Amino acid sequence: ALAGLFNAFASARAALVVSALSTDAIMGSTAPFLAEIHSLRGHRGQIVAAQAIRDLMAGSEIRESHREGDTRVQDPYCIRCQPQVTGACIDLLWQAGRTLEIESNAATDNP
Secondary structure, three states: OHHHHHHHHHHHHHHHHHHHHHHHHOOOOOHHHOHHHHHHHOOHHHHHHHHHHHHHHOOOHHHHHOOOOOOOOOOOHHHHOHHHHHHHHHHHHHHHHHHHHHHHOOOOOOO
C-alpha cells in the first residue's frame, strides 16, 4: 500500500508538471493560479498545487511573450481548474497516507 501511495504521489507531481507545460503551451494566463484565489478557498492540496504550478512557470519566456496585447478573455476550463482537480487528488493522497501511517503502527491480534 505504501509503495502504491508513493507511486501515486509521483503521478501527482508529474500531473503538476504537465499542468504547467500545458498552460505554457497554450500561452495561458497564470492569473488562475494566484495564491489569493486558492487561499480564500482554503483547500490545502489546491493551495499547494497552485503554488507548484506558479513555481514551475516562474520566469517562463513563453508567458512573458504574450502578457501584453492578448485579447482572449480566459483560458479553457481544463487549464484554469488544474489546481482544484490536482489539489483534490493531493488531499486524498494525504488522507490515505495518514490512514496508512495509523495502520502501519497499529497493534492488532490478526497474525
